[in-house]
Amino acid sequence: MTHQPPPPTPTATTVPVPDAALIDEIHDLLAVLQSLRRRHQQELDEHRNADGEVIEEQYAAYEETRTDTAIEASDALETVTRRLELLAATPVRRAFTVTLTGPGYDEGEAPWLFVVNATGLDDAHQTLTRLPSFQRWLAGNRTAQTPAPAVDLLADESHPGVRAPGTYNDLRNEQAALTGRTAASHSAPATAPPTPGPPSTARPHTR
The missing domain is CATH 1.20.58 (Methane Monooxygenase Hydroxylase; Chain G, domain 1)
Incomplete structure (x- = not known):
């Protein structure tokens, strides 16, 4: 033995x-x-x-x-x-900071930071573009001169995690609410909660 x-x-x-x-x-x-x-x-x-x-x-x-x-x-x-x-949930999603150019970026304005929960950069960017407040932010930056404002992803400045509070637009609550409404729509009718307001004007302090 x-x-x-x-x-x-x-x-x-x-x-x-x-x-x-x-x-x-x-x-x-x-x-x-x-x-x-x-x-x-x-x-x-x-x-x-x-x-x-x-x-x-x-x-x-x-x-x-x-x-x-x-x-x-x-x-x-x-x-x-x-x-x-x-x-x-699976797959694992954690806070991810998406950094984008915005109005005035070419003239030296700081980029915009948005935070969502995601598996990585691609998922974070796709998640961000589906959120109503981000879409309203895009619409608010359209003018007669720039009907399609240049908003480009800065992949090198995007990253897992978050920076100091107040330097980014945290959209995780809206993402969670939207996810909850989507799940509820597949099970039973539900009254949707109020639509979140537009993102704040928070940007990083330096470029």
């Missing part, structure tokens, strides 16, 4: 290394919920006394605030759920 050695004892070297990009995205989503919870607590506390009880004269205002915060929390939870579903 051949002696079989015992299986190796798990050590720190056998523990799978977490997906750093996934952890970063989860932290970002958690921060959104934590910030929302703190703000809602502060808004409700305005109608409570030092013992945490609702001030009698402010009960109506408290109930109105509670309703408003509950609605906002429900909307936020829906968005976070859709974002998590994208992160957990």
Whole structure:
């Protein structure tokens, strides 16, 4: 009989290394919920006394605030759920920054940065072009002189991950909402949520 050695004892070297990009995205989503919870607590506390009880004269205002915060929390939870579903889907999609030229680029204006969840550059670019707010951004840059504004992909400046907050247009919430509506349309009729607004004017600080 051949002696079989015992299986190796798990050590720190056998523990799978977490997906750093996934952890970063989860932290970002958690921060959104934590910030929302703190703000809602502060808004409700305005109608409570030092013992945490609702001030009698402010009960109506408290109930109105509670309703408003509950609605906002429900909307936020829906968005976070859709974002998590994208992160957990196969194939793996993570935050990807797409860098494009835009109006004034040839005269020295900085490029535009857009962030979506994608498997890579091609997927990110295709995903971006399907989003309504990006299409509105394109339409907003059309003029009589430039009915088809030059918007070119800067592949060398596009990359996985994101830069500092405020330097890019984050369209991941819109992407998640659109993905959720698409999935719902295949199962049952659903009322579409409000259409997201246009991208901000965020650009990188330097070219």
